[in-house]
Amino acid sequence: MNDESLVEEKVEEVDILFFEIGSGTFGTDASQVLRIDRSLPEDITLPELGRLSRGHRALVFDTPEGEGHLKVDTVRGVRPIPVTQLRRMPPTAGAASYAVGVCLEEARTVLLIDLVETARTQDSQGRH
Amino acid sequence: MAPDRAVAAQARPEQEFFCFRVGDLRFGVPSENVLEVFRAGLLTPLPRTPSFIMGVTGHRGEVLPVVDLLRFLSKGEARIGPRTRLFIGVTGSIVAGVVADTVLGLRRIPVSDILPPPLGGDAAAEHLLGVVQGSTTQDGINLLNFHKLLQTARQRAVAR
Numbered sequence A: 001m002n003d004e005s006l007v008e009e010k011v012e013e014v015d016i017l018f019f020e021i022g023s024g025t026f027g028t029d030a031s032q033v034l035r036i037d038r039s040l041p042e043d044i045t046l047p048e049l050g051r052l053s054r055g056h057r058a059l060v061f062d063t064p065e066g067e068g069h070l071k072v073d074t075v076r077g078v079r080p081i082p083v084t085q086l087r088r089m090p091p092t093a094g095a096a097s098y099a100v101g102v103c104l105e106e107a108r109t110v111l112l113i114d115l116v117e118t119a120r121t122q123d124s125q126g127r128h
Numbered sequence B: 001m002a003p004d005r006a007v008a009a010q011a012r013p014e015q016e017f018f019c020f021r022v023g024d025l026r027f028g029v030p031s032e033n034v035l036e037v038f039r040a041g042l043l044t045p046l047p048r049t050p051s052f053i054m055g056v057t058g059h060r061g062e063v064l065p066v067v068d069l070l071r072f073l074s075k076g077e078a079r080i081g082p083r084t085r086l087f088i089g090v091t092g093s094i095v096a097g098v099v100a101d102t103v104l105g106l107r108r109i110p111v112s113d114i115l116p117p118p119l120g121g122d123a124a125a126e127h128l129l130g131v132v133q134g135s136t137t138q139d140g141i142n143l144l145n146f147h148k149l150l151q152t153a154r155q156r157a158v159a160r
Helices: A115-121 B006-012 B123-127 B147-160
Strands: A013-021 A025-029 A033-038 A057-063 A067-070 A074-082 A086-088 A097-103 A109-113 B014-022 B025-030 B034-039 B053-059 B064-069 B085-091 B096-101 B103-109 B126-133 B141-144
Touching: A013 A057, A013 A067, A025 A067, A057 A074, A057 A115, A067 A115, A086 B006, A086 B025, A086 B064, A097 B053, A097 B064, A109 A115, A109 B053, B014 B096, B014 B141, B025 B103, B053 B085, B053 B096, B085 B103, B085 B147, B096 B147, B103 B141, B123 B147
Parallel strands: A025 A109, B025 B141, B064 B096
Antiparallel strands: A013 A025, A013 A074, A033 A057, A057 A067, A086 A097, A097 A109, B014 B025, B014 B103, B034 B085, B053 B064, B085 B096, B126 B141
């Protein structure tokens, strides 16, 4: 039987790493993350995303100046997300340049963070 | 013979407004600027936005910035509760969700009843088309120049 309706259309997916800062959940393109490390006091923090409760972990990513380290509270893991659930940030929102988009989940939207951009916006802060 | 409605409308032209209340204020937005009304869901706050952007929300697969009119007009602060509604406002290419505590509905307002915004009013007056007086001060409706309001909101958000 050659029923085309039975052929599932393959939806492209992107691996998103979900993490928490304070009470907020955020996501980032997992391909940007080199590893998860213990944090150091001089690592990048983003207080506007929430107040770190412990901040014992750091997402390590590559930048033109070397490695960047973003302090986070918890790493929730990596999940493949269909690109149809990802949206760019509306420019009218005027959000920080590292807030690049959102992931649409059932009842909520998860803010997507560009890690490299976090280092650019805080060039005087963080270890490289 | 029944009066001809078209003739009556020409004699006393009307404009249709979507009317709502937020805080203690009543507003009207030209109905052609309103796409849809829905119950406010979870908002995702955004970093480094102007205070009148409460965050973004997902609706029908789109991401909408949500505007607090009270903050934008320096008239206080809206609060999201279980009964809060958002309406989708649109002008040109700009689309945004706007917080409304109560939806009053669509009202056809005779153009002759629309009074000019108060002279020497505060900064909010520059975003008004006019006002419609009610039996009491609180019953009055502030008719928004929604095109100008969203244009200003975008400029303030992007220029930061």
